[in-house]
Amino acid sequence: MKANSTSNMDRHAPLVKTNGLCVRFPLKKESPFSKRRYVNAVSNVSIEIFKGEAFALVGESGCGKTTLADATLGFVAPTAGEVFFNGEKLDIRNKKRLRQQRRSMQKIFQDPASSMNPRFTVARAVAEPLMIRMELDEKLILSKAAEAVESVGLSAGDLDRLVSEFSGGQQQRIAIARALVSGAEYIVCDEPVSALDVSVHAQILNLLMDIRRERGLTYLFISHNLASVRKFADRLAIMYLGRIVEYGDAEKVFANPMHPYTRMLIDSVLSLDGGKIASASQLQTGAVDADASIPDAPFDGGCLLRNRCPLKKKECESIECRLEPVDDEHFTACPYYKTR
Ligand SMILES: Nc1ncnc2c1ncn2[C@@H]1O[C@H](COP(=O)(O)OP(=O)(O)O)[C@@H](O)[C@H]1O
Ligand SMILES: [Mg+2]
Known part of the structure; x- marks a missing residue:
């Protein structure tokens, strides 16, 4: 368990669970007569995120991280499979229930400048998630906003x-204050520092992790940066x-x-970086996978990494790769x- 981590992760209580989750997006047709093509952004993903843990999602740009996270927030409808929050299935069509469930969820975006209206006052930006709740009066909303702002x-x-x-x-x-103000317990941090100046990365990450520990929150933390994932997940x-x-x-x-x-x-x-952990942008633009793209047909067997794997065997052309313990x-x- 990490020094910075929480000791209250409950391995028996998944807050978020996906079961065979698939999300595919239709691509624009090249002509009215061409066949519709799809991007399989998320394919058959089954994960559990336990209460009180920092769960990291790591992978290069375009591999489906944001889509998977958005599906756990009910922002994106599954093409197949299911998402459960606190044991209850998210039903995108049940707007009323989804609105209630979303009170327990928040997302912190990569770029704060584009996720908040720059012309808003801080009070309005932070309090917005509360303003839609009619039962709260203005004074209470302002005091909650002040408390959230001070906590960051x-x-x-x-x-x-x-x-x-x-x-x-x-x-x-x-x-971050805006994400905290409504008392959400599940927070998706989608590359929360990658648009920021490197000099503030550590401060923001430490703030996020301190807040999580103090409040017993559950994070889905998306990152390219293996150094921060190693430290916090x-x-x-x-x-x-x-x-x-x-x-x-993560340690294993x-x-x-x-x-x-x-x-x-x-x-x-x-x-x-000559033996040191490199920055997020180096991994993003690195030569790991520049030419790979998500297949547009449903998965039909064979390991997707096979053409680039240094350890490829003949069987990798046809095996079905499932997570095995x-x-x-x-x-x-x-x-x-x-065998390795
Ligand atoms: N709304 C959408 N419509 C069509 N394609 C999308 C949409 N959102 C994401 N995609 C595609 O799905 C794939 C995964 O995207 P995304 O989840 O944003 O990846 P990541 O967050 O890992 O960079 C990409 O190929 C992307 O172009
Ligand atoms: Mg993304």
């Missing part, structure tokens, strides 16, 4: 200033072309990566891990 290191005196008056790091603090999933290829306890996965893709990610990060806290989708 700003002062109640900042409430009357405009969002645009603040630096990127401070705007992300405002966005209790458990993780490595995603490749819409699928989870490795999953489980880093100590003993069992999927060739996880090894490639870790090695490329290490080698890119390495032990009860670590799973890999490569069936040949035992």
Whole structure:
């Protein structure tokens, strides 16, 4: 368990669970006569995010991380499979119930400047999630906003200033206050520092993790940056072309990566910076997977990594890669891990 981590993760109580989740998007037709094509952004993903944990989702740009996270928030409808929140199935068609469930969920976006209206006062930006709740009066809303703003290191005196008056790091603090104000227990942090100046990355990540520990929150933390994932995540999933290829306890996965893709990610990060952990942008633009794209047909067997895998066997052309246990806290989708 990490020093910075929470000790109240409850492995018996998934707050979020996906079961065979698939999300595909139709692509624009090239002509009225051409066949409709699809992007399988998320393919057959079954994960559990336990109450009180920081669960990281790692993978390169375009592999489906945001789509998977948005499906857990009910923002995106599954094409197949299910999402459960606190044991209850999310039903996108039941708008009333979904609205109630969403009170327990929030998302912090990559770029605070585009996720909040810069012309809003801090008070309005932070209090917005409460304003739609008719039962709360203005005084109570303002006092909750002041409390949230103070908990992210700003002062109640900042409430009357405009969002645009603040630096990127401070705007992300405002966005975090906004996520906290309604008392949500599940927070998706979608690459929460990658649009910010490197000098504030550690401050914002530490703030997020302190808040989680103090309030017993559950995070789905999306990141390219393996260094921060290693520092903060209790458990993780490595995603490749819409699928989870490795999953489980973060320390175990880093100590003993069992999927060739996880090894490639870790090695490329290490080698890119002369033995040190490289930055997120280096991984993003690195040579790990520049040419891979999510297949537009449903998965028809064979390992998706096979054309790039240094350890490829003949069987990889046809095997169906499912997550198999390495032990009860670590799973890999490569069936040949035992022979490596
Ligand atoms: N609304 C959408 N319509 C069509 N394609 C989409 C949509 N959202 C995402 N995609 C596609 O789905 C894939 C996964 O995207 P995304 O979940 O944003 O990946 P990531 O967050 O890992 O960068 C990409 O190929 C992306 O272009
Ligand atoms: Mg994304």
